[in-house]
Amino acid sequence: MVGLLHQTLSGLATGGVYASLALALVMVHRSTHHLNFAQGEMATFSTYIALMLIQAGLPYWVAFALTVVIAFALGVAVERLLMQRMARASPLAVVGVVIGLLLLFNGLSGWLFGFTIKQFPSPFEGNGGGGAFGGMVSDHEVGMTAVTIAVLIAMSLFFRMTKLGLAMRAAALNPESSRLLGIRVGATLAAGWGVAAGLGAIAGMMVAPIVFLDPNMMAGVLLYAFAGALLGGIDNPAGAVAGGFAVGVIENLGGAYLVGTELKLTLALVIIATVLVVRPAGLFGHVTVRRV
């Protein structure tokens, strides 16, 4: 029983990371109908930048904030310089470009920062906290859950309360109508890529202390995030977040009681395949009520 609770809690902690990355995937997909398979590698690259800043002597949270800003700029640059040109390309060509981007960032990470596994600091460890729930979850797991939940709440407020957030949703739903209202749709797409990359960077910095940093760090995480996004509905932000948390728990419980840690990643593939076959719109699939 205690073990079950332990596995569930730590599943929720990593689930927050999947949820953040799933939200990033959904944001890009909703507005451009592209699946950014490079989202994970961009996050890894950003995490290396964070490590570099920390090693240069910046306090953790300053490096954290700076990394998010840099990741945002990186996302905007990728959209403006590359993806914008792919707006009218065939889906296959887009997949090709995105895979190219994945390889590019993966190679760049290894080339610039080395291929060896590195430790990444946690801002939550070493405070003598001793974790929570009687030590069942570590300080870092508590902290990362708090950070991801705070980020997800901030995202929700941003999209519902701010003018830019509303414009980004509008542009994703109906670009032509948005332009008629004066919204610069191209700029909102770029901002969407930027915000997605920022979310990825946070996910990367939160997961790195657990899985260690190497150029392939996010490959597995992206797969889980993708499973979460599909589970919740690839065009449904709230659903994808819920899906990310669910996948985190399924992964941990499945790994502990069902298939063992070696086959955990297979669970993600099973979820992806099952959703695609049984319910392609996801559990909370995007349902629009409309009357004529």
Added chain:
Amino acid sequence: MSALLEVRGLRAGYGAGEVLHGIDFTVAPGGVTALLGANGAGKTTTLRAVCGLLRRAGEIRFDGARIEAAATEDIARRGVAHVPEGRGTFLELSVAENLRLGAYMRRDRGVAADIARVLDHFPQLAPRLRQQAGTLSGGEQQMLAIARALLARPRLLLLDEPSFGLAPLVVQQIFAILRAIRAESGIGILLVEQDASLALALADQACILDAGRIALAGPAATVGRDEQVRRVYLGY
């Protein structure tokens, strides 16, 4: 007085096919120009060309400035609001969010007051602010689309068949609102409409579009009296 919108030799089309073969018309400041014609004549194409939603050539002046090469969002920012065919509603967003989007370009503090004002015009929308726009009836959606356009505080309003698919009573209500808007705000209106008698009653100028050319233009009253126009284009 110089025109608010002046269109000269406008050509536009889709892909290789040209739909508008050089048309001329104007909308006076605070005036209403009706653009009439059979289905497929090119009315929607004209409005879309003015807004830069498709490739066009010729001369389009808004308030004296050339806009035929401008991007759609810049034309909107100059003060042209377009209620498109199909209404352009953000069906998945709430009614309130649709209205806020109408005021997206504005930096002033009067938006909340203006939302209250347009809700006076469209009282049906007030109790539905939190509802998903897709759940509104057709008439309510048309009202929402007009309200959204007005919130941009435009100087020119382009309306594409505001009566389309609506019950006669709702159409009457919408045209009553258009008359009120015209009287109180001084917005110029370019009105595309199937119901010619309704349109001619509101308009001061009218053009009949036939296969991408202006077949007849003049004061609305004159155009409405023309026997041949009645028979051939207006069907009454």
